[in-house]
Amino acid sequence: MNHAAAHSDAVGAKLGMWLFLFTELLLFGGLFILYAVYLSRYPAEFAAGGKELNIFFGTANTVLLLTSSLLAAMAVTAMQQGKRRLVIGLIGGTLLCAALFLVNKYLEWSAKIGHGIWPGSPRLLAGAPGDSVFFSLYYLTTGLHALHVTIGAALLAWIGIRVKSGATHQGNYVALENSTLYWHLVDLVWIFLFPLLYLI
Amino acid sequence: VAHETTTPSKAERHAGHGPGRYFVVWALLIIFTITTVVTGRMDLGSVNLPLALTIATIKATLVVLFFMHVRYSTRLTWAVVLGALFWLGILLALTMSDYLSRGWIPQS
Numbered sequence: 001m002n003h004a005a006a007h008s009d010a011v012g013a014k015l016g017m018w019l020f021l022f023t024e025l026l027l028f029g030g031l032f033i034l035y036a037v038y039l040s041r042y043p044a045e046f047a048a049g050g051k052e053l054n055i056f057f058g059t060a061n062t063v064l065l066l067t068s069s070l071l072a073a074m075a076v077t078a079m080q081q082g083k084r085r086l087v088i089g090l091i092g093g094t095l096l097c098a099a100l101f102l103v104n105k106y107l108e109w110s111a112k113i114g115h116g117i118w119p120g121s122p123r124l125l126a127g128a129p130g131d132s133v134f135f136s137l138y139y140l141t142t143g144l145h146a147l148h149v150t151i152g153a154a155l156l157a158w159i160g161i162r163v164k165s166g167a168t169h170q171g172n173y174v175a176l177e178n179s180t181l182y183w184h185l186v187d188l189v190w191i192f193l194f195p196l197l198y199l200i
Numbered sequence: 201v202a203h204e205t206t207t208p209s210k211a212e213r214h215a216g217h218g219p220g221r222y223f224v225v226w227a228l229l230i231i232f233t234i235t236t237v238v239t240g241r242m243d244l245g246s247v248n249l250p251l252a253l254t255i256a257t258i259k260a261t262l263v264v265l266f267f268m269h270v271r272y273s274t275r276l277t278w279a280v281v282l283g284a285l286f287w288l289g290i291l292l293a294l295t296m297s298d299y300l301s302r303g304w305i306p307q308s
Contacts, residue, residue, distance in 0.1 A: 011274065011276075014277070015276060015277070015280065018277060018280040018281065018284075019280060021284070022280065022283075022284040022287070025284055025288055026287070026288065026291060029288045029291050029292060030291075032292065033291070033292060033295050033296070036292070036296055037296075037299050040299070040300065055237065055241070059233065059237055062233050063230065063233065066226060066229045066230065066233065067226065069263060069267050070222055070223075070225075070226040070267065072267070073222055073266070073267040073268075073269070074219055074222055076269070077219065077222075180268075181268055184263055184264075184267050184268045187263055187267075188260050188263055188264070191256050191259045191260050191263070192253075192256050192260070194236075194256075195236055195240060195252035195253065195255070195256050196252075198240070199236060199237065199240025199241070199248075199252050200248075200249070200252075
């Protein structure tokens with residue numbers, strides 16, 4: 001096996017992933033600008049909107065994503081040590097956290113929609129413009145984030161299958177590394193969304 | 201013989217570590233989360249938002265350095281990460297400096 005060639009490939013592939021994560025950062029950065037501008041315009045409405053969100057769901061989902069990030073990071077180390085079964089178990093744990101996160105998000109959104117809060121809903125249209133802006137940003141940012149959670153989980157599930165079949169192994173695991181990097185980015189975005197939406 | 205001809209990469213040397221360091225980082229992240237929830241529910245006036253963002257930045261730094269293994273990565277990775285943050289900083293700072301200073305000039 002040409003170890004040197006495989007190694008340099010992995011470095012290039014990881015660099016490509018980091019550059020992609022950079023573009024993701026700018027995507028969410030644009031949304032954070034929207035948030036900052038409207039926060040300075042409607043501080044009272046944003047504070048009221050934040051209090052209306054369910055802190056339990058927000059905190060639980062934060063803990064879930066941090067734990068999933070821990071498991072994903074451990075999966076990479078386990079792979080470096082050649083512990084294949086442990087890698088599969090850790091990916092499974094990460095996916096479980098991702099699924100619970102999405103279940104929480106579904107319950108949370110359902111409760112909000114049940115209270116008549118969705119972009120353009122009659123209740124929001126009758127209220128102050130700042131309320132509408134806050135909840136539109138809430139649905140936009142958490143929705144885009146949930147989409148990223150779904151994509152990240154799908155990637156990790158695919159890698160889990162590859163590890164099981166032996167296609168991704170101790171000698172070449174850059175696909176696992178890149179998928180976990182994506183997963184950590186999802187966690188990073190939530191680390192900022194959580195205080196900005198729930199604790200404002 | 202192979203051991204003499206190839207130098208182990210940083211990642212391979214890192215692989216020798218147990219999961220202990222990961223659990224410490226995770227525990228810190230949970231402690232910071234509890235802290236931000238508690239302080240976020242207190243009325244600290246204008247301190248609330250900067251404090252929440254500071255805690256979030258510390259948490260993000262921990263994730264990037266340890267979970268994303270940047271601490272053990274090549275200089276090129278460091279350059280991309282710092283470059284990305286610098287460019288994000290330009291995006292945020294220049295846009296906000298425009299928006300927040302618009303009222304300074306009287307409309308003619």
